[in-house]
């Protein structure tokens with residue numbers, strides 16, 4: 001009797017991001033092929049989903065289209081986490097104890113964020129940037145503790161969701177808005193630590209322990225994560241919408257990462 005691979009060995013993807021960004025909606029769509037009502041999540045939820053046969057993976061691209069192995073659904077696990085600030089430890093725990101963790105999907109409501117003329121963001125952008133900052137800092141520390149060999153790759157997809165809404169920022173603007181706001185978060189975190197009486201020497205800013213990205217004082221951008229083997233891509237889509245969902249590009253990111 002053959003049993004399918006135990007679910008704990010399936011490649012898994014972690015879904016994180018602020019409350020209301022659409023994580024559970026995406027999970028439901030991926031699992032059932034259709035949308036269902038969601039309620040705000042209070043605990044993590046893992047489901048097994050299949051990559052659509054139309055999505056190519058890195059390992060399948062060298063195969064002929066007639067190769068029967070292309071017709072087999074690739075399975076993966078999707079781990080949904082609650083976005084509420086008090087429950088985020090679930091998300092961070094899942095990063096620290098990876099069981100075949102292949103990638104992280106950070107979902108954001110692109111209709112909920114904006115920047116003013118002076119370049120600083122609204123509350124939703126600020127909160128999303130704080131969450132993403134803390135996640136990337138965790139990944140940076142994770143990469144830096146694996147001293148002997150190069151850190152294992154752990155790509156991050158920033159899924160700019162709700163692009164069906166006309167107020168939504170397109171993905172390239174979501175990217176610059178997040179990078180700008182993470183720059184602000186980074187300097188205010190450092191200032192906060194200094195104000196609390198911790199000396200500059202205790203802070204280890206020089207060793208980049210608490211400082212995200214390269215050591216420089218300049219602007220943060222996602223490309224600074226590349227040397228840690230954490231590649232960040234910002235890709236738009238929508239789970240709902242009058243014209244139906246548009247999640248093709250997210251699937252193809254998953255396919256490439258598998």
Ligand code: GTP
Nearest residue numbers: 019020021022023024025038041083162238239240
């Ligand atoms: P938490 O569980 O609190 O972390 O939130 P969540 O990220 O799981 O959000 P959820 O999936 O529950 O979605 C929040 C709301 O956004 C729901 O009312 C969804 O119907 C709505 N929503 C999700 N995706 C889209 C989208 O692409 N477009 C639009 N217009 N609404 C969406």
Ligand code: MG
Nearest residue numbers: 023024040041
């Ligand atoms: Mg949810």
